[in-house]
Amino acid sequence: ADYRDLEELAKQKSGFYIVDVVDGAAKTTFTELDVCGVQVMEHDASDKTAFAVNEALQRLQAEKGKIALLRVSGELASGKPSEIDFAALKQRLLDGGATAVYVNRNALRSREDGEVRVGGASRREIEERVFKERAADFRSGIPQKNALELLDSLRPPISEGERKADYEASVVKKGLGVLHEALES
Incomplete structure (x- = not known):
């Protein structure tokens, strides 16, 4: 399972249906299963420094026995995404009881890495x-x-x-x- 699969799992109930047929009439009963709990966390890094984002992320707590999903997005005011210690964060969340930690930082940008916009004829x-x-x-x-x-x-x-x-x-x-x-x- 990847990040998106786990995110979907967190949004909806999972389980199975039991269908009882009595005298030709079907009665369904949904039995919910919490095979693997998922904790979804989001952090908006917009207009914050890499240092401030790192500090804020270090204060996050994991729920014991759950998979921790963390999405970090936005454009940093200063610093680079590589200055944020995601490895230490993951380890701390695992030590705090998370069964697994997935971090999605695809939408995290730095102003320092801004795109070069140029035009030209050739x-x-x-x-x-x-x-x-x-x-x-x-x-x-x-x-x-x-x-x-x-x-x-x-x-x-x-x-x-x-x-x-x-x-x-x-x-x-x-x-x-x-x-x-x-x-x-």
């Missing part, structure tokens, strides 16, 4: 703008021109009849050549 123009936009995020001795050359060296299509291993080797060789040239200049 694919090449867009690539150049993206490289320029993101250059500030990386400390590298490789100039933008060489980074674009590296990108070009990684994209040639496989030739008809060319073996995959030969193709991969030639792409790696070209890429390493561009990197070597960039680092020497």
Whole structure:
């Protein structure tokens, strides 16, 4: 079972029906089963720092003997999702009595990881703008021109009849050549 299956299980009753037929008339009785209790928790991280979200999550309590589902969503005001210690949180909830812990953080975003929005007439123009936009995020001795050359060296299509291993080797060789040239200049 995955997160969504368990979330559905928590929303509805599970069990079975017993059907008694007496003189041709059917009487049904639903018998509820709580095979596995599910505790659903949600946390909105919108406009909070990664530190504040981490602190708030550490205060969550698990119900003993239940599966704990935690959904964390929203855009952090500062910090990155990786700064939130989900491993420690899971361990603490397990130590607190949860039988299992599932964390869904697919909708957790960081302003620092914001999308680069660029327009351009051609694919090449867009690539150049993206490289320029993101250059500030990386400390590298490789100039933008060489980074674009590296990108070009990684994209040639496989030739008809060319073996995959030969193709991969030639792409790696070209890429390493561009990197070597960039680092020497």
